[in-house]
Amino acid sequence: MRTYDPRWRWANNISPTQLIILFYLAAVLISTCLLALPIAHQKNTDLSFIDVLFTAVSAISVTGLSSVPIHEYFNTTGIILIAFTMQLGGIGVMTLGTFVWLLFGKKIGFKERRLIMADQNQGSFKGAVSLMRQILIVILTIELIGFLVLGTYYLQYFPTAKEAYFQGLFASISATTNGGFDITGQSLILFQDDYFVQFVHMLLIVLGAIGFPVLIEVKHFIFASNEERNFIRFTLFTKLTTVTFLVLIVMGAIVIALLDSGHFFANKSWHEILFYSLFQSVTTRSGGLSTMDVGQLTEQNELFMSALMFIGASPSSAGGGIRTTTFALVVIALYHFARGNKQINIFRREIHAEDLFKAVNVTIFGILIVFTSAVILASIEPFSLTEVLFEVCSAFGTVGLSLGITSELTDVSKVILMLLMFLGRVGILTFLYSLHRKSSGANYHYPKERIIIG
Amino acid sequence: MRTYDPRWRWANNISPTQLIILFYLAAVLISTCLLALPIAHQKNTDLSFIDVLFTAVSAISVTGLSSVPIHEYFNTTGIILIAFTMQLGGIGVMTLGTFVWLLFGKKIGFKERRLIMADQNQGSFKGAVSLMRQILIVILTIELIGFLVLGTYYLQYFPTAKEAYFQGLFASISATTNGGFDITGQSLILFQDDYFVQFVHMLLIVLGAIGFPVLIEVKHFIFASNEERNFIRFTLFTKLTTVTFLVLIVMGAIVIALLDSGHFFANKSWHEILFYSLFQSVTTRSGGLSTMDVGQLTEQNELFMSALMFIGASPSSAGGGIRTTTFALVVIALYHFARGNKQINIFRREIHAEDLFKAVNVTIFGILIVFTSAVILASIEPFSLTEVLFEVCSAFGTVGLSLGITSELTDVSKVILMLLMFLGRVGILTFLYSLHRKSSGANYHYPKERIIIG
Ligand SMILES: [K+]
Ligand SMILES: [K+]
Numbered sequence: 001m002r003t004y005d006p007r008w009r010w011a012n013n014i015s016p017t018q019l020i021i022l023f024y025l026a027a028v029l030i031s032t033c034l035l036a037l038p039i040a041h042q043k044n045t046d047l048s049f050i051d052v053l054f055t056a057v058s059a060i061s062v063t064g065l066s067s068v069p070i071h072e073y074f075n076t077t078g079i080i081l082i083a084f085t086m087q088l089g090g091i092g093v094m095t096l097g098t099f100v101w102l103l104f105g106k107k108i109g110f111k112e113r114r115l116i117m118a119d120q121n122q123g124s125f126k127g128a129v130s131l132m133r134q135i136l137i138v139i140l141t142i143e144l145i146g147f148l149v150l151g152t153y154y155l156q157y158f159p160t161a162k163e164a165y166f167q168g169l170f171a172s173i174s175a176t177t178n179g180g181f182d183i184t185g186q187s188l189i190l191f192q193d194d195y196f197v198q199f200v201h202m203l204l205i206v207l208g209a210i211g212f213p214v215l216i217e218v219k220h221f222i223f224a225s226n227e228e229r230n231f232i233r234f235t236l237f238t239k240l241t242t243v244t245f246l247v248l249i250v251m252g253a254i255v256i257a258l259l260d261s262g263h264f265f266a267n268k269s270w271h272e273i274l275f276y277s278l279f280q281s282v283t284t285r286s287g288g289l290s291t292m293d294v295g296q297l298t299e300q301n302e303l304f305m306s307a308l309m310f311i312g313a314s315p316s317s318a319g320g321g322i323r324t325t326t327f328a329l330v331v332i333a334l335y336h337f338a339r340g341n342k343q344i345n346i347f348r349r350e351i352h353a354e355d356l357f358k359a360v361n362v363t364i365f366g367i368l369i370v371f372t373s374a375v376i377l378a379s380i381e382p383f384s385l386t387e388v389l390f391e392v393c394s395a396f397g398t399v400g401l402s403l404g405i406t407s408e409l410t411d412v413s414k415v416i417l418m419l420l421m422f423l424g425r426v427g428i429l430t431f432l433y434s435l436h437r438k439s440s441g442a443n444y445h446y447p448k449e450r451i452i453i454g
Numbered sequence: 455m456r457t458y459d460p461r462w463r464w465a466n467n468i469s470p471t472q473l474i475i476l477f478y479l480a481a482v483l484i485s486t487c488l489l490a491l492p493i494a495h496q497k498n499t500d501l502s503f504i505d506v507l508f509t510a511v512s513a514i515s516v517t518g519l520s521s522v523p524i525h526e527y528f529n530t531t532g533i534i535l536i537a538f539t540m541q542l543g544g545i546g547v548m549t550l551g552t553f554v555w556l557l558f559g560k561k562i563g564f565k566e567r568r569l570i571m572a573d574q575n576q577g578s579f580k581g582a583v584s585l586m587r588q589i590l591i592v593i594l595t596i597e598l599i600g601f602l603v604l605g606t607y608y609l610q611y612f613p614t615a616k617e618a619y620f621q622g623l624f625a626s627i628s629a630t631t632n633g634g635f636d637i638t639g640q641s642l643i644l645f646q647d648d649y650f651v652q653f654v655h656m657l658l659i660v661l662g663a664i665g666f667p668v669l670i671e672v673k674h675f676i677f678a679s680n681e682e683r684n685f686i687r688f689t690l691f692t693k694l695t696t697v698t699f700l701v702l703i704v705m706g707a708i709v710i711a712l713l714d715s716g717h718f719f720a721n722k723s724w725h726e727i728l729f730y731s732l733f734q735s736v737t738t739r740s741g742g743l744s745t746m747d748v749g750q751l752t753e754q755n756e757l758f759m760s761a762l763m764f765i766g767a768s769p770s771s772a773g774g775g776i777r778t779t780t781f782a783l784v785v786i787a788l789y790h791f792a793r794g795n796k797q798i799n800i801f802r803r804e805i806h807a808e809d810l811f812k813a814v815n816v817t818i819f820g821i822l823i824v825f826t827s828a829v830i831l832a833s834i835e836p837f838s839l840t841e842v843l844f845e846v847c848s849a850f851g852t853v854g855l856s857l858g859i860t861s862e863l864t865d866v867s868k869v870i871l872m873l874l875m876f877l878g879r880v881g882i883l884t885f886l887y888s889l890h891r892k893s894s895g896a897n898y899h900y901p902k903e904r905i906i907i908g
Contacts, residue, residue: 259833300833307825330818337815338886353811360814361791364784367821371761378840379713379754385839386832432792 018434021426024060028422031056031085040078047073050411057418059085061425062318064180064288064400065391067407067414071183076166079183083173089425090177090208090318091139135212138219139176146172146204153196175204178318180288180400188279188291195271198279198291205287210245211314214238236349237325241314244328245285252281252308259301264292284308286319288400295403299386302403306390309397310370312424320398320424322366329359362428369428370396373420377413381405395420472888475880478514482876485510485539494532501527504865511872513539515879516772518634518742518854519845521861521868525637530620533637537627543879544631544662544772545593589666592673593630600626600658607650629658632772634742634854642733642745649725652733652745659741664699665768668692690803691779695768698782699739706735706762713755718746738762740773742854749857753840756857760844763851764824766878774852774878776820783813816882823882824850827874831867835859849874 034040036052047068054067055074059082074082151168158164167183174181184190191197207215217238224232257265257277265273279291284305294302312321333356336344344351370392377388387403394401395417406417423431488494490506501522508521509528513536528536605622612618621637628635638644645651661669671692678686711719711731719727733745738759748756766775787810790798798805824846831842841857848855849871860871877885 298833299839300829303829303832303839333811334815334819334822337812338819338889340887353807357787357807357811357814358791360811360818361788363818364814365788365792368788375754375757378757379752385753385757385843389839433794435792 020430021434024422024426027060027085027088028053028056031060031081031088034081035059035074035078035085040074040081042073042075042078045073050414054414054418055082056085057421058400059179059181060089061320061398061421062086062089062177062179062286063320063395063398063421063424064174064178064182065395065402065406065417065421066181067409069407070181079170082181083170083179086177086179086181087173090173090179091136134216134219138212138215139208142204142207143172143176146176146200149200150197153200157190171201172204175201175287175289176208176318178205178208178286178288178313178398180283180286182289188289189293192276192291195275198275201287201289202279202282205282205285205289206245206249209285209287209313209317209319211241211317213316214242214314236347239347240328241325244324245314248308248311248324248327249278249281249285252284253277255304256280256297256301259304260297263298264296264301280305281308283401284397284399285324286313286317286321286397286399288394288398290401293404294390294401302386302390305401306386306393309390309393309399309401310366312397312399315427320421320427321396322363322428326359326362329356330363332356333360358429365428365432366396369420369423373416376416377409381409381413391417392420396424398424474884475888478876478880481514481539481542482507482510485514485535485542488535489513489528489532489539494528494535496527496529496532499527504868508868508872509536510539511875512854513633513635514543515774515852515875516540516543516631516633516740517774517849517852517875517878518628518632518636519849519856519860519871519875520635521863523861524635533624536635537624537633540631540633540635541627544627544633545590588670588673592666592669593662596658596661597626597630600630600654603654604651607654611644625655626658629655629741629743630662630772632659632662632740632742632767632852634737634740636743642743643747646730646745649729652729655741655743656733656736659736659739659743660699660703663739663741663767663771663773665695665771667770668696668768690801693801694782695779698778699768702762702765702778702781703732703735703739706738707731709758710734710751710755713758714751717752718750718755734759735762737855738851738853739778740767740771740775740851740853742848742852744855747858748844748855756840756844759855760840760847763844763847763853763855764820766851766853769881774875774881775850776817776882780813780816783810784817786810787814812883819882819886820850823874823877827870830870831863835863835867845871846874850878852878 032053035056036047036049041047051067051073054065055070057063058065070079070082147165147169149168150171151165154164154168154171155161158167170181170183173179182188188198188201213235217234221229221232221234253274254277257273265276268276276292280294283290285308294305297305310321311327312323313319315323315325329351332344332346332351344353344356370389373392373396374385374389377383377392378385381388383405387405390401390403391405393399398421406414409417486507489510490501490503495501505521505527508519509524511517512519524533524536601619601623603622604625605619608618608622608625609615612621624635624637627633636642642652642655667689671688675683675686675688707728708731711727719730722730730746734748737744739762748759751759764775765781766777767773769777769779783805786798786800786805798807798810824843827846827850828839828843831837831846832839835842837859841859844855844857845859845863847853852875860868863871
């Protein structure tokens with residue numbers, strides 16, 4: 001028998017997934033208030049409420065789409081606030097919340113641990129708290145290294161050391177959290193010939209988008225002794241997500257290169273083609289930074305990139321979309337369904353039918369949401385279906401790539417993009433679970449009857 | 455022990471679904487040869503092979519898309535051949551094959567019964583032969599009534615009785631088989647103010663697209679005595695498919711009317727809006743005839759109608775697409791998945807998880823196929839994504855509505871549309887089953903491991 005305090009009844013009735021959504025909403029609210037402060041704005045500019053809200057949602061969801069040019073409307077204070085918001089969103093409101101708890105030395109109770117578990121989708125309560133601490137250490141270490149490398153390298157690009165390191169810090173946070181915001185006004189186009197800068201950015205984006213569990217497992221492996229390594233077994237999740245992630249990047253780059261071989265890449269050298277297509281493929285995972293104006297690509301390439309953005313990043317990462325694992329499971333489900341297999345094995349493990357069912361449902365929900373949003377945008381905006389589909393997929397995948405139309409959209413469309421960014425970051429599964437009533441099982445059974453599928 | 459004739463070994467290794475595909479291919483081949491005969495063509499015309507093939511595939515799959523204006527290129531003989539081909543495709547190669555067997559008095563063996571069962575997706579062998587006979591009787595009766603009513607009514611439209619009844623016969627076959635071909639060159643636009651003609655056509659289209667099992671069950675009910683009726687129980691399939699079919703038509707008409715309320719319907723009377731939107735909604739189930747130039751509708755309406763066409767008709771009907779039952783099961787799956795229900799009941803029956811899994815897989819396959827085709831067409835044709843998506847969905851749903859671009863497509867695009875029509879008619883599930891090896895179950899089990907979905 002546990003003691004029961006009636007004042008906390010409402011909190012006990014809230015599910016972990018509902019709490020996560022409440023936390024994200026609170027984070028958006030706070031960021032909006034902060035970014036609305038006049039001290040964050042450039043002089044003589046007038047930001048509308050919807051644009052401040054859009055920037056806050058975009059930063060918390062680490063998307064990076066912006067309805068106004070950031071550097072024209074926000075001053076250094078504003079940019080620091082945006083970086084802080086990205087950090088908050090990228091590492092996750094829950095992780096940061098846990099960190100605060102740890103700092104203040106409080107013992108983390110069952111409720112909070114359940115919360116963390118649901119956000120990072122971990123299958124067991126055990127070690128959730130230590131996991132959170134590890135996440136923070138890993139991410140901050142990556143960001144620190146990125147900041148030092150980029151800041152130092154930027155000394156040749158910027159007039160003062162202060163500016164170089166400020167740009168380096170923002171770039172490192174923006175890449176690692178997959179925030180995708182740029183304060184130069186032209187993303188990484190400035191560095192389109194500097195392969196070192198591009199390589200560092202790609203590395204940071206991948207580390208932020210490949211999923212925290214993968215980072216933690218790899219960290220364990222690296223720091224383990226030779227003897228221990230023989231006993232370390234990577235989880236099925238880590239194997240599946242890493243393979244899918246890398247296959248998407250490599251295949252993505254190849255297809256992007258092929259689809260524009262007669263157009264944008266027609267007169268480019270092999271190393272230009274390699275870096276342009278590779279960077280654009282990596283960035284569709286959820287990065288959002290870009291080394292070119294993607295509007296210069298062919299329509300089929302923009303549609304292909306829309307599909308890549310729809311897939312998004314790995315679960316428990318800074319990215320959005322339906323997630324790489326969902327995509328992998330759908331591909332596996334379709335392949336085995338087409339072959340008529342009853343039982344599905346990968347990496348010598350059998351997959352739960354329930355997981356496959358989840359994956360295909362999430363995918364269909366995603367398609368319905370994205371397609372409906374695109375049809376609404378296409379009908380109220382003067383842009384083509386391809387253009388709005390690109391922007392919609394970019395928002396849902398919390399990628400932030402843009403054909404440059406977001407700033408010209410009406411307020412209704414901006415609200416739709418905000419909802420997509422929020423949903424993409426929270427994840428369809430978490431969002432749906434937040435709608436569940438606590439008890440949903442029926443105790444009676446009707447007779448089963450088959451249906452012709454057609 | 456049964457006797458075994460080695461000469462028929464290959465036939466025993468062919469699965470029923472593979473045989474169905476072979477029969478359809480044979481039907482396309484024969485129709486192509488017939489339609490290529492110069493006696494079927496108008497004088498001084500020159501039909502290319504690809505256009506003859508396109509017409510044959512379109513007729514066998516009862517789609518009705520045409521790459522050339524039928525009445526300009528085919529004479530009366532050609533039109534009769536097309537009507538015959540539609541009849542063949544609409545009633546189904548299998549049904550007709552069975553009928554020939556019955557006519558010749560041969561006892562239908564196990565193999566052939568299995569064949570019929572697979573084509574009509576019936577769950578038991580029992581009564582399959584008698585079912586086929588009933589199908590033919592029902593369809594021919596409907597066509598005969600349609601022919602007599604339309605032919606007689608057309609006396610006021612056409613100069614001679616012969617022409618009126620010829621037009622009535624073609625119209626009845628085209629509507630009942632959901633063939634959708636028109637020999638007037640402008641579909642039913644000629645009858646856009648004649649609500650009687652439209653009503654008869656809608657009725658015939660619905661009867662052809664609602665699925666043979668429904669017709670048979672309703673026929674049983676109608677011809678049963680009052681006492682017997684108390685014991686007749688409609689199957690879950692009939693209930694689900696009929697409700698879905700009617701909901702799609704009514705909701706479809708309402709949305710079509712709303713999406714163009716400020717545009718095409720702006721200055722129309724209530725009865726014009728009613729009949730225009732209702733007819734266009736009915737025709738997207740798979741009919742393909744139309745009372746207006748659908749290109750006059752808004753872009754969002756064309757996209758909405760594309761989605762309706764993608765869904766298509768009921769299984770075991772003359773239509774295509776992913777089928778109404780698949781759509782219904784996906785909606786049910788999504789609804790229950792979103793609510794977190796473990797067990798899914800409709801009409802006091804529990805649905806098999808396997809059927810739901812089939813439905814979502816078929817849907818994702820459909821989306822992938824349609825989207826990929828649209829991207830290819832958009833990249834090689836000078837038309838917008840919306841335009842090619844409409845044409846692609848029309849082909850996949852074997853609907854035959856067109857924004858008028860099919861005749862201007864390149865040969866590659868025509869081949870893609872042909873493949874879509876074929877796949878839409880055969881059905882994704884039958885097509886996938888035809889790829890199966892006979893034995894596909896593994897005898898060993900790997901340990902199961904959970905995956906984070908995201
Ligand atoms: K991003
Ligand atoms: K049709």
